[in-house]
Amino acid sequence: MPTTIPIGLNVNGIRHELNVEPRWLLVDVIREQIGLTGTHIGCEHGVCGTCTVLVNGETARSCLMLAATADGAEITTVEGLSTGETLHPLQAAFREAQGLQCGFCTPGMLMVAHELLRENRSPSEQEIRESISANLCRCTGYQGIVDAVGLAASSQASAPAAR
Amino acid sequence: MKPPRFDYLAPRTLDEALAHLHHHGDQAKILAGGQSLIPMLNFRLAHPGVVVDVNRLTDLAYVRQHDGGVAVGALTRQHAVERSELVRARVPVVAEACRFIGHAPIRHRGTFGGNLAHADPASELPAVMVALEAEMAVASRAGNRAVPAGEFFIGPLTTALRPGEMLTEIRIPAAPPRTGGAFVEMARRAGDFALVGVAALVTLDEAGQCARARIALCGVGPTPVRARAAEDALVGQAPTTAALDEAADRAAAATSPPSDVHGSAEFRRKLARHFARQALAAAIQRSGGR
Numbered sequence: 001m002p003t004t005i006p007i008g009l010n011v012n013g014i015r016h017e018l019n020v021e022p023r024w025l026l027v028d029v030i031r032e033q034i035g036l037t038g039t040h041i042g043c044e045h046g047v048c049g050t051c052t053v054l055v056n057g058e059t060a061r062s063c064l065m066l067a068a069t070a071d072g073a074e075i076t077t078v079e080g081l082s083t084g085e086t087l088h089p090l091q092a093a094f095r096e097a098q099g100l101q102c103g104f105c106t107p108g109m110l111m112v113a114h115e116l117l118r119e120n121r122s123p124s125e126q127e128i129r130e131s132i133s134a135n136l137c138r139c140t141g142y143q144g145i146v147d148a149v150g151l152a153a154s155s156q157a158s159a160p161a162a163r
Numbered sequence: 164m165k166p167p168r169f170d171y172l173a174p175r176t177l178d179e180a181l182a183h184l185h186h187h188g189d190q191a192k193i194l195a196g197g198q199s200l201i202p203m204l205n206f207r208l209a210h211p212g213v214v215v216d217v218n219r220l221t222d223l224a225y226v227r228q229h230d231g232g233v234a235v236g237a238l239t240r241q242h243a244v245e246r247s248e249l250v251r252a253r254v255p256v257v258a259e260a261c262r263f264i265g266h267a268p269i270r271h272r273g274t275f276g277g278n279l280a281h282a283d284p285a286s287e288l289p290a291v292m293v294a295l296e297a298e299m300a301v302a303s304r305a306g307n308r309a310v311p312a313g314e315f316f317i318g319p320l321t322t323a324l325r326p327g328e329m330l331t332e333i334r335i336p337a338a339p340p341r342t343g344g345a346f347v348e349m350a351r352r353a354g355d356f357a358l359v360g361v362a363a364l365v366t367l368d369e370a371g372q373c374a375r376a377r378i379a380l381c382g383v384g385p386t387p388v389r390a391r392a393a394e395d396a397l398v399g400q401a402p403t404t405a406a407l408d409e410a411a412d413r414a415a416a417a418t419s420p421p422s423d424v425h426g427s428a429e430f431r432r433k434l435a436r437h438f439a440r441q442a443l444a445a446a447i448q449r450s451g452g453r
Contacts, residue, residue: 002168022171022214023204044164045202052268058242059268064201068171069194069218112268133353134266 007071011036012080020067027051027062030077038078038107042136049135052108053077059115059134078107081114090114090152099148101139108135113149122157125150166204173216177302180217180329185304187213189326194218195238195277198269223276223331226250231337233257237276237330242267244275254295254335256344256362260287263346266354276330279315282322282386285356289316290381291346292333293389294362299323300332309334316386339375342366343449345442348381349434351425357382358426359434361414363442365397367450373397378410378443383418383435390414393439402447407440414439 004019011034018033027041030053042048044063051062054076081088090113093099100106109132116123116131123131128149129142137145174180184191192211194200195218203209217223223238226247233253235244244250245261264270264278264287278288279299292299292312299310304327315323324330338344348360359382366375376397378390393413400406420431 005171021168023166023168025165025201025205028165044205046198046265046269049266049268055272058271060272061198061268063205064197064269065272066166066171066194066197066201066214066216068173069197069216071173115267130353131267134268 005068007068009034009067009070009073009075011075012077018067022066022068024067025063026053026055026065026067026070026075029067030062030075036077036079040104040107042104047136048105048108049112050105050108052111052135054080054111054115059112076111078110081110088114089155090117090149093152093155094145094148097148097151098144099141100144101137101141105135105137105139109137109145113145113152116149117153117156122153123149128153164205164207166201167207167210169204169211170213171216172213173219175219177220177223177329177331180215180220181302181304181327183213183215184329185327187215191215191326193277193280193329195280196240196273197277198265198273199277199281199283217329229334233335235275235333235335237274237280237332239275241270241273241275241278245270253337254344256295256346256364257288257291257335259344260291260346260360260362263287263348263350263357263360269354275333279333280322280324280330282316282318282320283356284319284385284387285358285360285382287346287348287357287360287362287381290360290379290387291362292335293387294344294364294377294379295335295338296377297336298334299330300334301328302331303328307331313389319385338364339366341368341450342375343446343451345445345449347438347442347445349438356425359383359420359431359438361435361438361442363439363446365402365443365446365450367402367447372399372401373406373447376410376443378414378439380414380418380435380439383420383431385419388417388419390417390439392417397443402443407443407447410443411436411440 040050190212223236225236364377368374376394393410415436
């Protein structure tokens with residue numbers, strides 16, 4: 001009988017008290033225990049980036065972190081971007097500029113782009129490309145993703161009150 | 164896959180961590196940022212009996228002044244080192260090298276000490292620490308000791324750390340005045356493992372001649388390669404094209420690169436020569452001595 005340990009995670013502003021096996025990855029706890037399946041899991045070794053979430057406000061691979069290590073952390077997943085049915089402006093830009101095809105890489109792309117736009121309100125195309133270079137899109141739909149992030153940056157610039 | 168089962172310990176103090184490491188010896192594996200260990204667990208390449216998670220030892224996350232140089236706590240995230248004003252002012256080559264480690268999401272979690280203790284032959288920071296002649300502070304229940312970076316890396320994924328020991332701090336000495344440093348590397352894609360990386364530091368004297376040179380390479384041998392013959396070729400010389408060419412030739416000759424699908428040994432040696440020259444030229448340009 002594997003032993004479990006109690007942890008607390010704040011995910012998208014909601015506190016979850018959980019018992020986890022020490023070997024469970026953060027991504028699996030987010031998906032299987034908490035039931036938020038917006039965060040995808042791909043390569044399981046930190047290369048594809050689709051499991052990217054914010055841990056205490058910074059992007060991190062949730063497949064490269066034990067849930068036990070994350071005890072007490074503030075986690076933001078892709079579900080935390082939108083407000084109810086209202087898309088985050090970045091998500092709206094992905095829809096508008098066709099920044100997704102199959103959608104598998106999308107949660108990770110959104111999280112790295114969200115961090116980029118938080119730190120750099122008007123990134124150059126090169127800066128956008130560099131930020132998403134941490135993430136793989138096997139549809140190779142990169143141009144649409146770059147366009148979408150650029151569109152979100154320009155709408156953010158024209159509406160400074162947007163989140 | 165998923166990690167195998169292990170016992171999990173999450174000490175809150177260094178003493179507690181060292182007690183766990185002492186008790187479990189070579190059964191224990193230290194988990195810091197996890198950006199190398201967790202993939203190895205996921206692939207089941209590592210089967211530690213006990214994982215000692217040191218992420219709660221937040222006292223070990225700092226960048227401080229030390230003897231004119233800089234001391235970096237082992238648990239400092241690479242991203243924090245990259246952004247540290249103190250690092251940028253005193254040892255900018257360290258910040259320059261950090262940018263080549265994976266991608267931002269990796270550097271947010273990955274630690275300075277964890278990178279060094281993992282000792283991947285292609286990793287940037289070990290070569291930079293060798294070139295900077297940094298000192299690794301090691302703690303254990305038996306006491307503390309300091310290991311020069313040049314003696315710390317003894318093979319692929321192998322360091323001078325013994326069972327029960329933990330790297331706690333990295334002390335980087337101050338560079339002499341009129342020293343310039345540079346780190347350059349070649350990888351197939353941004354963020355990939357380096358085929359070749361070169362750290363170079365050059366000090367010019369008042370007459371503009373090379374008074375001191377340090378060159379270390381990553382990705383071209385089982386450990387970081389310190390190219391002493393290349394350093395000797397520069398010292399006492401004016402930094403002319405001929406002197407740089409000779410040093411770059413000698414740096415390439417010091418390497419023993421692997422051959423694999425990413426590049427032949429011959430190709431990597433060619434890259435080593437090219438990037439050694441580039442790093443030296445940039446270091447000289449930044450030395451402010453001419």
